[in-house]
Amino acid sequence: MIRSALLALDTTEASAVALEKAIGFCQYFSARADDSESPIHLTGIGVVDRSDIKRPKAVPVGATGFKIERDKALLADARRKVETLLDNFQARCREAAIPCSTAPCEGSPYEQIERVAHQHDVIFIGRDTNFHFETRDRSTDTLKRLLRDHPRPLIVTPPEDTGKRSIVIAYDGSLQGSRALHLWALLGLRRVETEIHVISVNRRESEAQQLCDEAMELLSHHEIPATAHPIASSQRAVSVLLERIPELEPRMIVMGAFGAGGFREHFFGTATKWMIKNCPYPMFLHH
Numbered sequence: 001m002i003r004s005a006l007l008a009l010d011t012t013e014a015s016a017v018a019l020e021k022a023i024g025f026c027q028y029f030s031a032r033a034d035d036s037e038s039p040i041h042l043t044g045i046g047v048v049d050r051s052d053i054k055r056p057k058a059v060p061v062g063a064t065g066f067k068i069e070r071d072k073a074l075l076a077d078a079r080r081k082v083e084t085l086l087d088n089f090q091a092r093c094r095e096a097a098i099p100c101s102t103a104p105c106e107g108s109p110y111e112q113i114e115r116v117a118h119q120h121d122v123i124f125i126g127r128d129t130n131f132h133f134e135t136r137d138r139s140t141d142t143l144k145r146l147l148r149d150h151p152r153p154l155i156v157t158p159p160e161d162t163g164k165r166s167i168v169i170a171y172d173g174s175l176q177g178s179r180a181l182h183l184w185a186l187l188g189l190r191r192v193e194t195e196i197h198v199i200s201v202n203r204r205e206s207e208a209q210q211l212c213d214e215a216m217e218l219l220s221h222h223e224i225p226a227t228a229h230p231i232a233s234s235q236r237a238v239s240v241l242l243e244r245i246p247e248l249e250p251r252m253i254v255m256g257a258f259g260a261g262g263f264r265e266h267f268f269g270t271a272t273k274w275m276i277k278n279c280p281y282p283m284f285l286h287h
Helices: 013-032 064-096 109-117 141-149 175-186 205-221 237-248 270-278
Strands: 004-009 041-048 100-106 122-126 154-157 166-170 195-202 227-232 250-256 283-286
Touching: 004 013, 004 064, 004 109, 013 041, 013 064, 013 122, 013 154, 041 064, 041 109, 064 100, 100 109, 109 122, 109 141, 122 141, 141 154, 166 175, 166 237, 175 205, 175 250, 175 283, 195 205, 195 237, 205 227, 227 237, 237 250, 237 270, 270 283
Parallel strands: 004 041, 004 122, 041 100, 122 154, 166 195, 166 250, 195 227, 250 283
Antiparallel strands: 154 283
């Protein structure tokens, strides 16, 4: 059972959705906990990317002093923004009666989130992460590295929360897909009232059915009822998923961060990037 969560805070719309998702998540699963169990603790982390702000840049002769002063101003502004983010986070948690703490950090966003995340069960993060504030428009490096290297699962949120009534498990039989499914079940992340759907895509219907059966068997051991959707298609699995998923009105997609079979791509390749970029629903991802 999940006992703690880490929320990466920045100024993007996706991060605001991640905050509300994390709050709702902690409220629901804390309410389900036994009397002997403590509520889920939520930690908000805000990162000032000091090295990015102070990275060397070509400047005109005699402008070194200007750059030094500009860097100081940018650092001060970034620190103020992180402080505001963390203050707002704490206020929102108090309003929702969620136990919380904050982790203001300076350094590489990936390294800081990785360090703090080792103390938590799951990471919430907006898909358009940007810890550089006005120094860059957008950065997805942090998300890529967390998906690739970190042992904790991620719940990645889009800029708008359009999810509704179900959980969709995109299962391809890969090691990564199996890990994601198993960890999602072990952490007890199913809402009792939520429909569970398993989708497997393969060129052959029999193999798609076999993959669905494999996932359904594991879910049955955890007493999680689900509906199977084996799909025979020669199209790219990602295209099939994005076409079929909306009719199930999911509140979350569960899948491996990269996989084999129907979702085979290079590491953090086209399939994963395409899903994260185009999927309008939160995603539970693990490798």
